[in-house]
Amino acid sequence: MxxxxxxxxxxxxxxxxxxxxxxxxxxxxxxxxxxxxxxxxxxxxxxxxxxxxxxxxxxxxxxxxxxxxxxxxxxxxxxxxxxxxxxxxxxxxxxxxxxxxxxxKGGEGVSDVREFERLAGCGYRAMDAEDYPQAARLLREALGLWTGPALADVHTGPQLRTEAKRLEESRLCALDQRVDADLRLGRHRELLAELTVLVNQYPMHESLCAQYMLALYRSGRRGEALDAYQRLRAALVRAMGLEPSPALAKLQRSLLMSGPETVPARPAMSGTAAPVG
CATH class of the missing domain: 1.10.10.10 (Winged helix-like DNA-binding domain superfamily/Winged helix DNA-binding domain)
Incomplete structure (x- = not known):
């Protein structure tokens, strides 16, 4: 099956x-x-x-x-x-x-979810090993299995909504890591069009915003990178009363004050947004 x-x-x-x-x-x-x-x-x-x-x-x-x-x-x-x-x-x-x-009983047939999880897992291990070309290839292949939102043509109740949300989170995680791998390979100019769409689709996603800021900065567009930070900050404050995380604020300061050689290759985005005031 x-x-x-x-x-x-x-x-x-x-x-x-x-x-x-x-x-x-x-x-x-x-x-x-x-x-x-x-x-x-x-x-x-x-x-x-x-x-x-x-x-x-x-x-x-x-x-x-x-x-x-x-x-x-x-x-x-x-x-x-x-x-x-x-x-x-x-x-x-x-x-x-x-x-x-x-x-x-699914038997020994193909499941696109299982194949996605297998490829993404291999991609994450390649990232951990700093094999960025392999990671980018595997994660791109995993993401290529998606033809639209999960269960796009199915009416969803509470159980399927939870499953669809879980799958979407897995997709975003793989996407984040694939963009990270491409950034580390110096593909910032090639990423700009894709990241422009993504930050509009996910206006409060801090990791995507950080990647977009880096791609813009490395393409000689520092002003636009700083504008992207301000847009995300405004969206967070308006929607949840939160400031961007310390990690993203640190990236913004480094773009304001540092030379290209001191801007991080990829900021650690483990921090969470902070309450306003």
Whole structure:
């Protein structure tokens, strides 16, 4: 089974789509696919579909959605997929009813989430080893698996919203490290267009702002780098009553007062924004 969630939802069994078109069965499949190989309790599925107040018919309705998914699985299995022991595989062997919930068996297929996490992990290790060309390549490959926001075409309840947020945080972390690797390789001019878009998309993301400031400064545009700091500061103060973190404020001061040789290659952004006043 191949599972794609980093963009639109696509689940294929033996190359045949088993992704339903109806919204609620899509939600059920998305949650089962994200947790393939794990038992998803009935209560978790009910919360995803109906929030904290499921209808009295929730269990029966959920069973209907499971049957609809099994019908799609059965259609995909008509080409005679087996279980490796000569027995014809059935839908209930792929989407199992287990005590307390359901389990989707992903088998040895491809999951774009697992592949993203594998490539990103290799990229982080390359960063730790200061192998910046390898890190940039691996992280760029990992990010290339994303074709849009996670679960872009799925209506999300509380469970899937949490999963989508987790995946987006993972994407931003990989993006931050890939930009860092490119900066360390002297690619500041090539990064400017991308970072311009990113700081507009994430106006209070301090790490991206720091990278944008460095790319501008190294491109001979110190005034614009200082303007970027002021825009982020104004956004933080207006939205949360916070000042930029000490690390970002230190970078701003270094751009104001230092020569190019003393501006850090990449500021440590471990600090958090500080309250105003």
């Amino acid at each position: 191949d599972i794609d969630v980093l963009g639109t939802l696509a689940v294929r069994l033996d190359g045949v789509s088993i992704t339903p078109t109806a919204p609620k069965p899509r939600q059920v499949l998305a949650l089962l696919a994200l947790r393939s190989g794990q038992v998803v309790p009935v209560g978790v599925l009910a919360e995803e579909l109906w929030g904290s107040k499921p209808p009295r018919s929730a269990r029966a309705t959920l069973q209907t959605y499971i049957l609809q998914l099994r019908e799609l699985i059965s259609a995909a299995l008509e080409n005679g997929a087996g279980d490796g022991a000569g027995r014809r595989c059935q839908a209930k062997d792929v989407l199992l009813t287990v005590p307390g919930g359901y389990l989707l």
